[in-house]
Amino acid sequence: MKEQESFYDKVYRVVQLIPPGRVTSYGAIAEYLGTKGSARMVGWAMNASHTRVINIPAHRVVNRNGILTGKHHFRGKDLMKQLLENEGITIQDDRVLGFEEVFWEPARELGMKN
DNA sequence: TTGCTGACCGACG
DNA sequence: CCGTCGGCCAGCA
Numbered sequence: 671m672k673e674q675e676s677f678y679d680k681v682y683r684v685v686q687l688i689p690p691g692r693v694t695s696y697g698a699i700a701e702y703l704g705t706k707g708s709a710r711m712v713g714w715a716m717n718a719s720h721t722r723v724i725n726i727p728a729h730r731v732v733n734r735n736g737i738l739t740g741k742h743h744f745r746g747k748d749l750m751k752q753l754l755e756n757e758g759i760t761i762q763d764d765r766v767l768g769f770e771e772v773f774w775e776p777a778r779e780l781g782m783k784n
Numbered sequence: 785t786t787g788c789t790g791a792c793c794g795a796c797g
Numbered sequence: 798c799c800g801t802c803g804g805c806c807a808g809c810a
Binding site: 695696697700707708709710711712713714715716717728731732733734738739740741742743744 | 789790791792793794
């Protein structure tokens with residue numbers, strides 16, 4: 671049995687597992703997928719996510735600085751910001767306040783018990 | 785098949 | 798502080 675899920679599918683899988691009110695970083699996902707250093711692939715996968723039929727909470731994925739780098743790619747201008755605020759996350763200056771507090775690490779949440 | 789792209793990250797000046 | 802560059806590598810024309 672071979673898992674033919676592409677790199678994209680793996681990314682989508684993890685992103686969908688992100689609970690509301692939490693955010694993660696591209697690098698964290700990349701690292702969890704084993705392609706650390708290739709965080710661009712994660713972002714690239716997000717870009718292709720709009721081609722997917724499934725809904726992907728890409729707004730929960732930010733860069734390592736907690737900055738909404740991909741906000742520009744969403745429909746609206748500050749849609750990403752509003753989506754995060756809707757989940758209880760405070761955004762200021764396109765940055766996630768308490769980023770470390772709401773940070774969701776797949777390797778920790780999925781691989782290890784809290 | 786090759787070559788370009790990219791929503792990042794880290795380092796350097 | 799800000800701009801630039803290299804690396805990383807999967808997907809697409």
